[in-house]
Amino acid sequence: MDIGVVLSGQNVTGDNYVDGVVALAREAEAAGVASGWFAQRLDYDAAALAAVIGHVVPRLALGTSAIPVFARHPVLVAGQALTAQAATRGRFQLGLALGAKPLVESAFRLPYERPVALLREFLTALRPLLSDGTVDFRGELLGAAPTLPVSLPGADPAPPVLVAAMGPQALRVTGELADGTLPFLAGPRALGEHVVPALTAAAEAAGRPAPRVVALVPAAVTAEVARVRDVATEELAFYESIPSYRRALDLSGADRAGELALVGDEETVAAGIRRYRNAGATEVVLTQTAMGGEAARRRTWRLAGELSGARV
Template identity: 60%
Template structure:
């Protein structure tokens, strides 16, 4: 099981420079990968390409680009460019997105998200594997009157989905290379998420999917205070039905209940629980919430466990 971190520089003068600095620190600590979120700020595939080229010791990934407001042709170009820039170390994560951000931000209706995901993945797989597409779906069209291959990315791009619900897991098992569940504890992974996506992959004749568990976690001696900070930091996700459901399936009431918080021994034990639940990779997020000292302490432990 590999271990990585999500990079989120706090108040940088320049987000790109700060991300490169953090990535170098992650590599020095012995971590395997660095991941970047996507909202309305930095372009995460481009950021991953820059960081991956500057820090060749790390794999880099996007977690995750919403399928609403994007098009497979454009995202394929971005992903293939990142793959060529990193010489095969880029991993693209997709997400259904949320009704709140989709409708408020893009002014488009958040309708039939799973159907859109299926069509998006189908077209994107054609593009990243062959450099061309001739896809005419109900919701999307993607054709290539000109070549869409990026030299240097001929091996394709691993496609992952931030899927946790039954329908999204089925589509991901059939069409993606793995999943990126977030705020899903070991119980939800073992009992609901991993069996569903694995069964879908088997039925489609695909290899066993990667299970990249994104985990909010911090090493600290003051677990109560840090968990209180995380409660505020993660409260947004409790408004989103898919996250509320997976929090409950994990045995929690608040998003922070699913976070991994404690000393080195406690955090290491929780990471083993994720492995036992079926995670093939663990990526720690929100490590910066309790300050730089706690982040460095967390990364030190994660690097030791990765080694």
């Protein structure tokens, strides 16, 4: 089972953010971690950062988790993804998301309307652009018909497209049109009873291959369990008021998001990862790994490297 880590966020130190992420990526690669992932923020571009890192760190797979489809166009996102795929020599994974209504409306001053319909049209236009370099699509919410090809030498194969989908409608679209999903704060129960069945059924109905399920899981290997659990509860509280995450937490049987963090020694965290695998996750990405401090983060990454590629 491939185990990845999130490279962005509080893990990064130094005067130059990109230099700091390069150092972290090299550390993750040396530890044997399978993949590094970048959240999309407002201060950096996740796909560009993946391209830069992948060009100088030769073995680590890179991905975005995840770029919101609001305020973006599939032609431009295709160009970003193909550039990253060429820079990483085929190790890039494009993660997309619907985004959260409060963030979309406050940051972009756009109405958060018909998100699932927008996701369907975005993916319908994007997939031919990535595979064929062209598309002629006219939907209700967007259109795409570039007059010049969107293909790029070296950007082979077409990068896989994953969607951070957890609700039933978004999972249906993801199963029909994407390569898999990137659920965050969907515990093993929600994953096994809701996310995986809905996604698999949609993919089968569309005649598509079995989808990937890349579960993002907060984790810290530490002896300071009570303290780090409190930190996790505080750090993750933001998500509890967002409806999609609130639903995932409820389906997971969790009142607080921090309850889903894997906190403890190596055996405890490895057992937690096994629960995600048994629930249907094909890969696990450990996030919030710095919540226990630098020593705990390094210990967590060592475990991720040891487990990556092994039968967890």
